[in-house]
Amino acid sequence: MNVRRVLAPNPGPYTGEGTNTYVVGSGADVLVIDPGPIDGQHRSAILEALGDRTPVMVLVTHTHSDHAPLANSLARHLDVPAAGFGPGPGFKPDRTLSDNDVVPFGSTELRVVATPGHSGDHLCYLVGEELFTGDHIMGGSSVFVEDVGAYMTSLRRLQELSLRTLYPGHGPPMHDPQVVIADYLSHRLEREGQILAAVQSGATSVAAIVEDIYAQVDPQLHALAAVAVRAHLAKLDEDRRVRFDAEADAVRPR
Numbered sequence: 349m350n351v352r353r354v355l356a357p358n359p360g361p362y363t364g365e366g367t368n369t370y371v372v373g374s375g376a377d378v379l380v381i382d383p384g385p386i387d388g389q390h391r392s393a394i395l396e397a398l399g400d401r402t403p404v405m406v407l408v409t410h411t412h413s414d415h416a417p418l419a420n421s422l423a424r425h426l427d428v429p430a431a432g433f434g435p436g437p438g439f440k441p442d443r444t445l446s447d448n449d450v451v452p453f454g455s456t457e458l459r460v461v462a463t464p465g466h467s468g469d470h471l472c473y474l475v476g477e478e479l480f481t482g483d484h485i486m487g488g489s490s491v492f493v494e495d496v497g498a499y500m501t502s503l504r505r506l507q508e509l510s511l512r513t514l515y516p517g518h519g520p521p522m523h524d525p526q527v528v529i530a531d532y533l534s535h536r537l538e539r540e541g542q543i544l545a546a547v548q549s550g551a552t553s554v555a556a557i558v559e560d561i562y563a564q565v566d567p568q569l570h571a572l573a574a575v576a577v578r579a580h581l582a583k584l585d586e587d588r589r590v591r592f593d594a595e596a597d598a599v600r601p602r
Contacts, residue, residue: 409482411436465499487519
């Protein structure tokens with residue numbers, strides 16, 4: 349199967365070198381995955397990558413602003429549907445997708461794998477043994493998550509799949525999928541342990557935990573780090589290991 353990456357010109361602390369848009373398919377009928385932000389240069393690059401091939405659909409993995417906003421206008425230009433889990437900022441799907449939905453294209457098909465965690469609307473897309481992971485797994489970087497429990501469940505689900513390559517929303521492809529997935533799970537468990545240790549050592553707020561365990565991380569990323577800490581604390585509270593007051597951003601041991 350042919351996979352062509354078109355890198356969006358949106359590098360930054362949250363996006364790395366930029367968002368990966370993928371044109372997927374070996375024949376005349378192809379798919380576009382994660383068209384990215386509204387940007388004329390990037391739109392032209394996607395159209396150039398398509399050439400004379402016929403797109404069947406424009407898909408988004410989730411509705412964050414670096415992945416989805418170009419989808420509707422690009423789909424209208426190509427006269428094909430835009431598809432994803434549901435509406436979000438700057439995106440309204442012509443077709444909504446659910447877990448295990450199938451999208452035929454050319455002589456093959458894409459299968460939808462629901463992977464909530466990074467966001468509630470996150471989907472991965474499986475074509476054969478190639479998985480397009482959006483922000484569920486990113487090349488060379490950990491992922492900030494909204495729901496840690498859901499995220500870890502989604503990672504474990506990927507362990508059940510036969511995979512050859514991961515194509516992330518940011519960063520290079522990864523060719524040892526199960527090793528990568530195991531590393532992501534290990535990282536989450538390690539981070540959970542660090543957060544629990546910080547609380548047991550006297551940290552009483554999200555800000556104090558971020559300052560403690562993200563001290564070596566770019567301060568520009570501390571706001572996202574706080575989101576991750578809150579998600580971990582919510583899970584630890586659900587597991588009855590800490591008491592977390594989300595409104596006050598306050599935490600104490602049980």
